[in-house]
Amino acid sequence: MRFNVRGENIEVTPALREYAEKKIAKLERYFTESPNANVHVNLKVYQDKKTKVEVTIPLPNLVLRAEEVNTDMYAGIDLITDKLERQIRKHKTKINRKSREIGRKELFVTNGNVSKEDSIETDNDIEIVRMKRFDLKPMDSEEAVLQMNLLGHSFYVYTDAETNSTNIVYRRKDGRYGLIETV
Template identity: 75%
Template sequence: MNYNIRGENIEVTPAIREYVEKKISKLARYFTETPNASVNVNLKVYNDKKAKVEVTIPIPQLVLRAEETHNDMYAAIDLITDKLERQIRKYKTKVNRKAREKGRISELFVNNVPEHPEDPVVEEETDLEVVRQKSFDLKPMDSEEAILQMNMLGHNFYVYTNAETNRTNVVYKRKDGRYGLIETQ
């Protein structure tokens, strides 16, 4: 794996770089062969001394991404590694289940990775089950009206038809409190 480690408001020291590489490289044990991937790590320190770590690992069948904020940079790195491991185990379970259904075995993941006793058990498919379905007519409007509608409903996203382009769009509330727009092509 190739590591691209950036720091914002922090100098990436050799100790931090080594710690990040050591922790992230442990994820390779979940794969049959170490993926030739670029590991993008962004380390940030805010004025209130909080550390934020963001990791993105694009590999052929999936993109692993996690972010964590903590008072201690090293603790945030540990927490983010745990998050990425959970993502891999969950995806591995899903892939292996689908492979069994189709009668072929997945070659992407190692089958006998020793699990940590404190690791949560990944449920098979129950958390991906659709439990409710709705249908509704999309009203033509602009993004400002869609944001107002979303806020009135108390939702964190709203699907609508853009009155200018006549295409389906989605507005959503971001974690930072601002709004995002997804436009279809």
């Protein structure tokens, strides 16, 4: 893994860089061979002394991504590593099974450094408990945001009146709104 550690409103010290690289490099034990990936680590400090750690690891057919807000940068890096490990364990069985079905080499370790309880997880963890159908009404993004707020949801799917394509508006963690346009 090649690391790209950068800071926003913070100078990345050699000790901080080394700590982040050391912790995230431990994830390599989950892979059959060391992945040829560029690991992007983004460290931010806000005015209220909160820190945010974002890690993105693009892999073939999978992108591992996690972010954590904490008052201590080092604790945030520890929590990010835990989140990424959970993601890897969650996807390990499913991805290895699909790889075997189509005859590709497995991406994750099947045995070895991973504990027994980690390999017990199956695809049964994902269960759809409710299904809804609705008509997409043509509207603009502002009306979609109003509808979303009226319903008390965190996202809303609609048909854009101008482009006639399906779009999604959503409420971001910072309280503002985002728009996803389909192509």
